[in-house]
Amino acid sequence: MNEGLQDRLEKFGLSLYMIRITLAASLSWVAVHSLYGDHYLYFAPLAAILITQGTVKASLEKGFYRLLGIVLGGTVSLIVGRFLDIGILSILLILLLGIGIATACRINIQAVSQVGVTSVLALTFYHDHYIVWRVAETLIGVLIALLINMIIVPPKGFVKVKSLALEGSLLLADSLSGMATGGRDAAKAQKALTRSGELLAKSVRLRQEMQFTLSHYPCRSGLRGLTQATAHLQKVHFYVKEIADELSLLPAHYAAADWMVEVAGATADCIALYGTKTLSDAEVQRSLQESLRHARDLQLAWFSELQGICPLTAIRDLGAVFSHLNRVLEVIEQADYAAVSAAPLPARAEAARSIHLVNNGLSHKL
Known part of the structure; x- marks a missing residue:
């Protein structure tokens, strides 16, 4: 893409950031569909959209914190879900444990919020393979988003x-x-x-x-x-x-x-x-x-x-x-x-x- 074409595209809202997000989300969906079929196809595109930033370093940091929050929140949900049915008590306990542990460990606020989101979703869709799929597909989305950030750059x-x-x-x-x-x-x-x-x-x-x-x-x-x-x-x-x-x-x-x-x-x-x-x-x-x-x-x-x-x-x-x-x-x-x-x-x-x-x-x- 040359500089003149980029300027013309931005006049119609086709900015470099938007192009990166679109390509990363689309390629993430294709990759996950090829590997896993129809299981939770939205996690990889969602991860690609959320972690795509202006710099590769910022995207890498956001992707790392997202994966860390998913692993921690998913682990707490699996443990609590073994003993309690879905309800106000189980959700309250999961959020207290997950967010409390993340806060006590001084984990970045982006990972802390992801702990809460993953905890509730994991309990709602509770079964043994949910966390594995969630982590794997999120990782795919993060990697593809990073690759797009490295390739799609401003001309000159x-x-x-x-x-x-x-x-x-x-x-x-x-x-x-x-x-x-x-x-x-x-x-x-x-x-x-x-x-x-x-x-x-x-x-x-x-x-x-x-x-x-x-x-x-x-x-x-x-x-x-x-x-x-x-x-x-x-x-x-x-x-x-x-x-x-x-x-x-x-x-x-x-x-x-x-x-x-x-x-x-x-x-x-x-x-x-x-x-x-x-x-x-x-x-x-x-x-x-x-x-x-x-x-x-x-x-x-x-x-x-x-x-x-x-x-x-x-x-x-x-x-x-x-x-x-x-x-x-x-x-x-x-x-x-x-x-x-x-x-x-x-x-x-x-x-x-x-x-x-x-x-x-x-x-x-x-």
Whole structure:
């Protein structure tokens, strides 16, 4: 399925999630009918529908808890059913025992609820083969649902995840550079910051959906690097939000001063340069380490100068802004170092010649 076809299908409600559930339930019914005939055919499709999630890991966890609840609830029902007829007393005893044991063992709440459902059904359809059929057919439904989750994946998933993270990093840089200008640009910067966070979060969600799928294998090294890059960018996003809050509390002649625009712009350039270098195939003309050093020098120079001309109360508030700006640079520097460390040995040796970790940053000044 190509990306354009998927978009057209989703307009008519044929989402990827719906396709997964439909295929998993249908194939589960066919598999059980071929193996067992007409005995309780609905358990396998039901299990496939209930455990199909957005990720393989989530489906596996839900399937495990469902099977655990069925085994525990079915065992309690068989034991109680040997001694008591179906009635209010037997149902009450089964639920107390089954759910009580599951709760005492700190079993996940999904398994606890399944214990109650299976206990009542097992007592209602009570005979020796019910639990065996129930477990076997549920297992078939779980396995088929997991297989469908591994095969049916978004088209060009890795490219899409990477492009979302890249767009989020560039918007993050735009938002930081626009915060210090004030007025309408500041409002646009706030919108860009919000949108950046949404794109980074969506990139993380889609990347998680690719884990343990067949399409994950050929790009697993790229996904590891993307995981690190997105995590660092989300940290940067947090600090940029803090900067926005601090700037909103400053007087306009500080928040929108030319030196603030210059410092914020230099820091934003580092964010954009890191995103372009890490998340795109474009050739980067500037050195990220040089840009980091330039931004840090600007921050230190301006903060030193402001200490001689601003009152202590202004220095206190400006210090919070400069501190967060420096933390943005530190996160980017750590992210770049991690990317170089994870690179193949020849590329790592070549890149190591240009990496100089700065020991005297702005944090020592504040």
